[in-house]
Amino acid sequence: MRAGDRLPPLRIPVTRTLIVAGALASRDFQDVHHDPELARRKGAPDIFMNILTTNGLVGRYVTDHFGPAAVLRKVAIRLGAPNHPGDTMLLTGTVEEVAGDTAVVRVVGANGLGTHVTGTVTVTLPEAGA
């Protein structure tokens, strides 16, 4: 693991099921995450993914790559273009810094509207430092 290493991209089909299941699994009952009509009244064209689901997908992307021994230390994300049903999000990641057994990975999730999420994930790999 070295700074500059790129993680293989992960393609996430943004289905209506994923948006609704993610919202309910995170106990987020805001109407914009499950009710298209109410979402439209709030200026959105359709329901959109909640931030907790995005946060979970960013974490999953990093632990999928580094394996079950990887320990997430920090996840910091900022949302941009929303994830609406029918879109696809492509997660890409680059190792930005490595200090001992800990790496900072920059993650970007792009969808059909632009950049859905940018963030950094700090992850410790117990075996890498041993």
Add this chain to the structure above:
Amino acid sequence: MREEQVGDELGARLKEYEGCPAAVAGTGKDPVNAPMIRHWCEALGDTNPAYTGPDAIAPPTMLQTWTMGGLSGHRGRTGAYQELLGLLDAAGCTAVVATDCEQEYLRPLRPGDEVTFDTVIEEVSGRRTTRLGTGYFVTTRTDVRVAGEPVATHRFRILKYAPVPRAPLPRRPRPVVNRDNAGFWRGVAEHRLLIQRCTACGTPRHPWLPGCNACGSPDWDTVEASGEGTVHSYVVLHHPPFPAFDPPYAVGLIELAEGVRMVSNVVGVPYDEVRIGLPVRLEFQRCDEELTVPVFRAVRR
């Protein structure tokens, strides 16, 4: 987004809530538990074995789930926070969207852990106009504990705004793809920036051309750009606005580490902070279902 502080009386009132607690001694509605972890993993397609079995931990990114109020409402929310939200609702800022989430995990949560939390209103922005509408950003910080021991911190930013319907931006113009440059765009679709290289004299070139400017040879192969570069020169476009673009924005002439230059957007830095020599790194921006373009993000030093 831009500050519009003139005449922002509401903003001044909202500022007074900075530092006030938003939740005191809040308690999670459920202890950390395997069924909710399983539902989360199923919803997100997360098959990490660390989240199952007798030694299971909860997915760290699930943190906020344990403090959510759900349909039955929040426990431990303060009058100050309700007032703040009420002032915003009364001003027409009835819609909410979350914009930032920063979590630090001190130790994993495990089934059986009973979560308590305290939240403070860290910051309330002045009035801001965004593409969604005009409103205010509210940032809270939550300290999460189990049996009195800190286990995680969680900073969360929402925009509470007055919704306005808006027309979508037109699509970005399509690149002209021809026999000479099709390979370049195939590379971009795979998130690889390919530079042509003359196989006769080794000179790299960009944009793609049928022959070598140095020796005239028609033979070439490609090298993948490392993605490192610097701003060789730039312009800032203010006017006229062009459909699908949102001025002002910086257009840079990027010098790649491999020695060729290309024109691209400089992102991740305010347009007026772009400078000659600024280190940048390649990133791929998906404009819509059919178009991805290479852009360059400023590297913080």
